[in-house]
Amino acid sequence: MLHAFSRTAPACGPPALAPDLDAARSPQPPGHRATGTRTALVTGASSGIGAAVARRLSAEGGWRLVLNGRDPARLDRVAADTSATVFPADLTEPGADRRLAEFAVSTAGPVDLLVAGAGIGWAGELCDMPPHVIDEVFETDVLATLRLVRRLLPGMVEAGSGRVVLIGSLAGAVGVRGEAVYSAAKAALGVFADALRYELRGTGVGAGLVVPGVVDTPFFERRGTPYRRSRPRPLPPERVAEAVLAAARGRDEVYVPGWLRLPCRIHGAMPGLYRRLAARFG
Numbered sequence: 651m652l653h654a655f656s657r658t659a660p661a662c663g664p665p666a667l668a669p670d671l672d673a674a675r676s677p678q679p680p681g682h683r684a685t686g687t688r689t690a691l692v693t694g695a696s697s698g699i700g701a702a703v704a705r706r707l708s709a710e711g712g713w714r715l716v717l718n719g720r721d722p723a724r725l726d727r728v729a730a731d732t733s734a735t736v737f738p739a740d741l742t743e744p745g746a747d748r749r750l751a752e753f754a755v756s757t758a759g760p761v762d763l764l765v766a767g768a769g770i771g772w773a774g775e776l777c778d779m780p781p782h783v784i785d786e787v788f789e790t791d792v793l794a795t796l797r798l799v800r801r802l803l804p805g806m807v808e809a810g811s812g813r814v815v816l817i818g819s820l821a822g823a824v825g826v827r828g829e830a831v832y833s834a835a836k837a838a839l840g841v842f843a844d845a846l847r848y849e850l851r852g853t854g855v856g857a858g859l860v861v862p863g864v865v866d867t868p869f870f871e872r873r874g875t876p877y878r879r880s881r882p883r884p885l886p887p888e889r890v891a892e893a894v895l896a897a898a899r900g901r902d903e904v905y906v907p908g909w910l911r912l913p914c915r916i917h918g919a920m921p922g923l924y925r926r927l928a929a930r931f932g
């Protein structure tokens with residue numbers, strides 16, 4: 651099901667915008683850029699980290715916010731706090747990336763910042779994982795994200811400015827037991843961001859990756875396996891929202907908390923040692 655609801659504008663963008671967003675950059679909505687206001691599109695905004703990012707951007711001011719998630723009621727609650735426009739949609743549905751991008755451009759103007767927060771997890775041994783869930787995790791975490799970036803990037807490059815911020819995970823940096831498919835999906839986002847940075851050099855557009863550890867959101871409940879470890883303690887999603895802002899301002903990789911960079915470095919430099927330590931301490 652794809653719903654479109656805007657608190658400030660009609661739900662559907664003009665068909666003339668599709669499929670090339672370059673053409674949609676003009677004419678801009680009244681006040682856009684001229685007033686210094688920028689447009690941010692946040693996915694995963696109906697819950698957890700994405701909702702915290704929307705609130706943080708709203709508190710900072712100077713942003714027109716377009717929010718996406720699947721649950722219209724939860725999305726509306728976040729929008730009410732942030733004066734945002736919402737576009738509820740399942741991003742794994744064919745064409746959802748195009749419809750969301752068109753909606754954002756037509757209601758709020760060319761997108762200056764994409765925060766791709768939509769994601770799901772699954773925990774358990776691979777042999778127990780229902781095969782269709784592998785598809786769901788990759789469709790949501792990887793393919794839907796890449797499609798949306800592909801959709802919005804040409805407009806940013808043409809404008810000579812813009813920022814894409816992806817939400818990775820510690821699991822994608824070191825591989826976590828019981829999260830093989832999720833780890834692979836998040837690793838894909840990490841190398842995607844790395845590779846993209848080469849081709850974006852000199853364009854004025856950047857790609858940031860935020861790498862959170864454990865964050866206190868409904869993520870664990872939804873994946874069907876609660877977080878049971880005592881350490882590391884889950885961080886509030888507001889900490890990740892700060893990291894997203896740092897990535898939006900130009901940092902390529904932001905670990906949350908910052909000390910997570912250390913195990914990732916050990917994993918990269920001395921994988922054998924890392925595996926021995928991980929096997930011992932979990």
Ligand SMILES: NC(=O)c1ccc[n+]([C@@H]2O[C@H](COP(=O)([O-])OP(=O)(O)OC[C@H]3O[C@@H](n4cnc5c(N)ncnc54)[C@H](OP(=O)(O)O)[C@@H]3O)[C@@H](O)[C@H]2O)c1
Pocket residue numbers: 693694695696697698699700718719720721722724739740741742767768769770771790817818819820861862863864865866867868869870872
């Ligand atoms: N929580 C953690 O410990 C943690 C750690 C590292 C990385 N992350 C990553 O952070 C991101 C946000 O997770 P979270 O912790 O905030 O989890 P969350 O509270 O469960 O939020 C997930 C968000 O993604 C949206 N979403 C899921 N599937 C979607 C789909 N098919 N189409 C559109 N939207 C979809 C959800 O929308 P609805 O709720 O409306 O369905 C929700 O807004 C994810 O990418 C996750 O992998 C989380």
